[in-house]
Amino acid sequence: MAGIVNYVKESFGELKNNVSWPTWAEAQSLTVLVAVFSIIFSLAIWGIDTVFSKVIALYFQLIG
Template sequence: MAGIVNYIKESFGELKNNVTWTPWSEAQSLTILVAVFSIIFSLAIWGIDTVFSKVISLYFNLITG
């Protein structure tokens, strides 16, 4: 059990003293950038899915026609 406690203490020390954290303003702007591109990418996939769905539906309507 002492080994786990020591590991946690050393981990916090590592995070506190040796890790270089991104400035808050940069983290906010990068988060917004990721959110915007995620929305754009999901809308593009939705559009392609809609087009393919309509094409496949049209194809099957022509076959069974």
């Protein structure tokens, strides 16, 4: 149990002293960037999935 407590203390010390945190403005702009790219990629995957499902449906219509 002492090892876990020591690990948590060292982790907090590492985060407090050695990590360079972004400013609030940087964090907001990076969040918006991630959200935009997530939406773009999800739309691209949705489009590809729609095309593949139509191709597969057409294939099964032709052989069925």
